[in-house]
Amino acid sequence: MKAPPVSISCQDLTLRFPVYGVDAKSLKKHLAKITVGGKLARSHGATEVTALSNLNLELKAGDRLGLVGHNGSGKTTLLRALSGAYEPDEGTIEVQGHVAALLDLNLGIDPTATGFDNIRLRGRIAGLSSKEIDQRLPEIAEFSGLGAFLAMPVKTYSAGMQARLAFAAATAVEADVLLMDEWIAVGDADFQKIAHRRLLKLVERAGILVLASHDVELLRLYCNKVMRLEGGVASAVTPIKNLDELMAA
Amino acid sequence: MDTATHMLRTGRRGALFEVQMALRDLRASLQRIDLAWSLAWHDVVSRYRGSILGPLWITISMGVMVLGIGLLWGEVFRVSVHDFIPFVALGIVFFGTVTGTINEGCDTFVQAAGMLSQTSLPMFTFVWRTVFRNLINLGHHLVIVLAVLVYFGSWRTANYPVAAMGLIFLVLNAAWLSMLVAIVSARFRDIPQIVQSITQAAAIMTPVFWPPDRIPARYHLILDLNPFYHLLQAVRAPLMGLGVAPHTYLFLAGMAVVGWALTFSLFANTRRRIVHYL
Structure with a gap:
């Protein structure tokens, strides 16, 4: 039995973060919100950040995609979504193949264990x-x-x-x-x-x-394609030789 | 290496779809149940690393507690030590399993934040991890249970199959309670304290340390409506060679069905949000 070829496909991927502030996590605040109703209503539900919006991405075997963008542009969020940790709010992510995410090296490292x-x-x-x-x-x-x-x-x-x-x-x-x-x-x-x-x-x-990297030289070395994220909006995927134009855009 | 070779994640597509996805999470966790077991085993081993007696400390501290409470409170209640020590020993051990599973449930997802935010591991895996960890602890306590049963002679009259059935009811119910508090604790950080207060109150309200026949008949509702009492009774009574009232099983079965339905629907609704709570 032959496995289907490795691929990544994102369609109209939108991912929103509800921001649960430190004190919004307290039950008291939540109850207070309900009891005082209208007063705090404007803060209710307003804290949602759109981390990725309407992102489309098709990758197949052999693709080496570099992600560029400022801090907070959604690079890590996209990686986490591709790893399966974050569920999209709209759209779909489909990944064929075994995924390994090297996002946090200390994943599951227990300091007391050998x-x-x-x-x-x-x-x-x-x-x-x-x-x-x-x-x-x-x-x-x-x-x-x-x-x-x-x-x-x-x-x-x-x-x-x-x-x-x-x-x-x-x-x-x-x-x-x-x-x-x-x-x-x-x-x-x-x-x-x-x-x-x-x-x-x-x-x-x-x-x-x-x-995902800020290091242009590194991206040139390892990637053959590049995509730029800006406030959760993705550019088109372009060949790495267009990196300069992409960064300048 | 056949895990997560195909992954499909989509936006919300209605309640039915969410339930299906929650079921898929459950199925995936059962397919990799050995992972939950490895994690649980790792937890127990690492907790006692560097100590000479290792996990046996669980047994020893429990033994000391059983002896102390059994001897002293036996005097206080003026019941024979012969009856009271097995009663207290079984009570502490099995009640401890229930409250341990629930209390540690508060940390289930919070503790797993790192893994949940960069892997597609099923969420149920971490629920089973907490349950298994407490079952491993229970395994150590069984030494005490056996010692007491043999020493005080009730091993001859104990009904083991019925006790095993009771244990299944106990685990089924403790598991949904554990998962429920896991989800809610991830969202609201006050919940662990509330949960602990409740389990502490339950330890006093439930006949763990005091004989249930000491309570006046008009207060019997404290026993009849106390889920912890039924959970405990289903395991303790048969081990002491006593019968279990049918309504205890009815109560536990109903509690398991309603509890799992509630917990599962909460999970189906919050599944995609839990990772953001953390």
Whole structure:
């Protein structure tokens, strides 16, 4: 049985964020709102931010899409929506293929657990079985370069060591669709070099890459297409050679 | 590696569609039930990491509590220790499972915020995680239960199949309560405190530490309308070799059906919003 080809398809994707302020989360405020009715009515329901509006996107195997845009333009929101975490308010998202999102390296890292346990946990979350994790464990352990430290709790690690562990665990799972928020450069110079190679391999194996970045050079290096987001509104997807015009627009 | 190979997310398409999506979430969580189990097991192990006796502390602290309360309160109530210690032991253990599942339910989604905001993991997975974690704790407490049953001799008269059935009712009901407070706590941060006050009050109002026959007949409604009493009774009575009133099962079955219907419809309505609450 042949799996359908890897693809991403977004149609008229609109995503709104309800903003629940810190104090709006309190039940008292909510009840107060009901009891005093009209007084606060204007604040009721007004706090909704449209993070993405009417976005259309079609990607197929081989596409390496760079996302550019200012802070808060919706890049991360789009990535989270593609990862399946955010549900669209309108429109559809359809993704064929196994998705891996490298948005937050510290996903599921438990500082009190040992390095080994954290690798296992991360692997389980990514959808590996215990057996598959055991098979990959030596490779991940070697790559992390942490040696005997893997048997110690992560909280005893230095920040750089923690980053190494997180990176090694997060990149151990190959995926058809790779979502990245900024190119992850971690650790000391040595590690950055091998981390870079590993990411490249991961990108090569993935059918589709979506990379959000502010680094123009980086985008030129890895992407063949680019899309600009501005206040939740997306430009058309254009070849990477038009990046300059796109940025200037 | 066959998880989430096809993902379709759409905007709202009416109530029926939302229910279907909620059901899909439930199904997906059951297909990956081992993940919930791994997470729960990880929680228990990491809680006791660095301690020599590890999860056995759950058992020990429970044993100390049972002995202390059993001996002292047996005197206070002037009942024989022989009857009272098994009663209190079973009471504390199973009541603890119910309240533990509910209290920890408040953190279910809040704790999982990181994972929920960048993966397509089913939300139910985290509900099962909380339930399983408490079942693993219960597994440790069973040592106490066994010790008490054997020492005081009621293991011979205990009706295990009926107790197991009671336990199923207990878990079914604790699970929906746990999920309900999980959703509401994600939205309103006052709820965990309210929930804790309620479970604390329930510990006093329910015959966990005091024999139910001490209550005057005219106050019997405190028992008959107390869901915690029925939950407890369904498991404790058969283990003590006593019968369970039929209306207890009726009450628990009704509570499970109504509770799950309520919780599930709330979930269907809020499912796509929960991640934004966090």
